[in-house]
Amino acid sequence: MGLYTQLVNGGISKIKPYQAGKPIEEVQRELKLDDVIKLASNENPFGMSAKAQKAALACLASANLYPDANGFYLKQKLHDKFGYDVDEITLGAGSNELINLLFQAYVNKDCNVVFPEYSFVVYPMETTVGGALGISVPLKNFVPDIEAMEKAVNENTRIVIFANPTNPIGTSVSYKALHDFIGKMPKSTLVVIDEAYNEFNRDDPEYVDTASWLLEFENLVISRTFSKAYGLAGLRVGYMLSNSEISSVLNRLRAPFNVNMVALAAATAALDDDEFIRMTVENNTSERLRYENFCRAEGIFMIPSSANFVTMDFKDKDGVEISKKLMQMGVIVRPLQAYGLKSCIRVSIGLREENDRFFASLKEILKTM
Ligand SMILES: Cc1ncc(COP(=O)(O)O)c(C=O)c1O
Structure with missing residues (x-):
């Protein structure tokens, strides 16, 4: 070395x-x-949506200026469309950046991180970067085993993270099981649901917008992206929903202009194209x-x-x-x-x-x- x-x-x-x-x-x-x-x-x-493309092209001419560091219009649109509280939203250059920031803020050598086997590779990677112990919990019939994950959590678990639907396996956990699971987690353990593929799961008859649980669970963190269903992977924009204390920690840590102007404009317009x-x-x-x-x-x-x-x-x-x-x-x-x-x-x-x-x-x- x-x-x-x-x-x-x-x-x-x-x-x-x-x-x-x-x-x-x-x-x-x-x-x-x-x-x-x-x-x-x-x-x-x-x-991507033609509306998003048009908005992206229209703002290129002013790219000599820095973007809005707080992403006002995108946050406002997320509020108007889905009712999310603006203080609970953190914007990132893709959801990957937000996952990095969350680990940077909360994970260190004295704690552990629990995730399902065959998780998105970034979770074990960020755990290693933080010097923490990664606890990988075997799947049950290819689905994250919620009961086993619950057993794996101990007083040193700072984060439990899994994607729903999962990547690279593609299965999903029932919303009821997920809700019960979060309720059993200690407050000092952040439960991160990575919903990069959330839009593709909405035909699940049980589907719930997990953001509606934020009031109930102060340790819940939800990660979403414009890279998949919205078709903006190359522009890099995602958002995280959490209680406002966690989002203010992430906002302190992120680079001031982490989401570029074109990405902000495209994502805001993309939300208008149902x-x-x-x-x-x-x-x-x-x-x-x-x-x-x-x-x-x-x-x-x-x-x-x-x-x-x-x-x-x-x-x-x-x-x-x-x-x-x-x-x-x-x-x-x-x-x-x-x-x-x-x-x-x-x-x-x-x-x-x-x-x-x-x-x-x-x-x-x-x-x-
Ligand atoms: C489960 C999961 N989470 C997060 C990401 C990161 O996506 P992005 O940074 O483009 O938002 C991906 C991308 O493949 C993913 O599969």
Whole structure:
């Protein structure tokens, strides 16, 4: 280990860089392919709302000025649309930044963090950075095991965090179980529900806006993003909901202009386009059904998903090899070996024709394996 790695704070030297999905241009360049589709990072296949695009373009001309450091209009829109208290909102350059800030604020070597097995890689990473102990709780039938998580929590647990729906597995926890669970947590343990895929779960008959629980549970923190259903991943904007004391801690810690002007304008306008979200979710639900049917017909094990991606387990076959072969055919998906799921791949649900191309390519590949 070099001197400048030894000198870093906390557990930074122990983490590996985040492995992002390969950009389309990189695959086109490397493999000399013209027509590449990316079904790897759970982005919106429709792009963004035309209203968001128009607002983003309109504000470019004033990008010589700093953005509004407090994101007044976006917070106001979130208040007007969903009733959230402006003091309970913290804006971030993607929800990832907000998760980083929360860990930076609350996690240290004297505490532990509890999360489900196969969680979004950022949770164990940030736990390591903070020098804390990460407690990974095995899933039960691919779903976070709420009872086991409750047992794993002790007086040193500063954060319990999990995504609902989960990533990279795609399953979700029942809202009733979640509500009961939060009620049993000590006040000194923050319960963080990462709702990056929340919009895709709204057809759950039990669906509740968990923000309505904020008054009841002062240790509840909810993380949301404009990167997935809203289609603004490249602009980087997300928000966190929490009691106003936690949000003021996060606001103290964040860089003053963390969310750029274009992102603020696009996200504010995106909230005016319910039709775009409806179309996005409708396509996702009907195409997800086609994935289920495809997997059933081909004898592939697919984990039931509540999100905008599906995870397939090829059992005795190697997910990395399948992903490489798909990439050579111009289809980028996500192998899950980094999560210890060597036989699995995660596929983001695309447009109908993109999904057809995935089905046809995978069928070809499996014939040869
Ligand atoms: C569960 C989960 N949380 C958070 C994020 C971060 O998203 P963003 O920083 O783009 O808001 C992702 C992105 O893939 C995710 O899957």
